[in-house]
Amino acid sequence: MDWDGSRVRPRRLRTTPAVRRLVRETRLHPAQLILPVFVVENLEAPRPIGSMPGVVQHTLTSLAQTAREAVAAGIGGVMIFGVPATKDAVGSGGTDPDGILNAAVGVVREEVGDDTLVMADLCLDEFTDHGHCGVLGTDASGRTVVDNDATLERYAAMAVAQARAGAHVVGPSGMMDGQVGVVRDALDEAGHDDVIVLAYAAKYASAYYGPFREAVDSSLTGDRMSYQQDPANLRESLREVALDVEQGADIVMVKPALPYLDVLAEVAATVDVPVSAYQVSGEYAQIEAAAANGWIDRDRVVLESLTSITRAGAGSILTYYALHAARLLG
């Protein structure tokens, strides 16, 4: 069969595993994966999260065990979320040195030393009784709003508490204006200029966070549309990312990941700092639900989704599959 261009055969480079390996453009490595973990105050035994099969709410003891597994698997780090026993209007538990998140950071740092990165989520929503990412106030027209600047003061104190507890990395995720700069200044003033700021720079008001709300026993009513980004916007992400870099962000993150690969690619092409992405709880739950029904091959979809996120431009990925994927890769 003679057809035009028959000399040119792209299939030649797909013939064997050896040649496919040679020409592969994107490679996954455990070192680029970060495991998000949940730890609950006064919990007696790890508790499964219904909407995230295979993920649990940890006790301090089971968290320490998972941290050891993270080191053994050679993953890049663990991002810790704390769920306090009591919540209040200003999220006091977040700044309390003995609060669950700071206690957990201390326990994990003690366990892993510098063998993997200890990261702390820097946000108030797990600690507030209203479930918002900041403290509430009233605007000029009498509307209840999340008070941006009052929240910044809380973030500054929280960052210092996390650094003192032993965090290598803090992850401001509340989408308040100016949060990165305020956190950077507070860390520097407290002598923690070596603590890294991983900024949740482009964070969308996403329905994909649904299962996370169960994971942190969230008490949120309403939504976060007045501070997180509209899923319809791309240009806005470039602005948010530029502002965070200007304010000293060491790494910028796009979140969620798979539904926002266009944003991720654009951000990666624009900035000169490392770029991260967060494969969020709803992305995890979708894969788990379909796999449980036998509709997709879990392991192949896990690796394909992580490969796609990497191909789009993420140098590192927060994923609940971090340990599982590291095993698949190993």
Ligand code: PBG
């Ligand atoms: C806020 C925070 C959220 C997630 C990570 N950090 C929830 C939110 O913004 O509503 C979601 C992560 C996930 O869905 O896996 N502290």
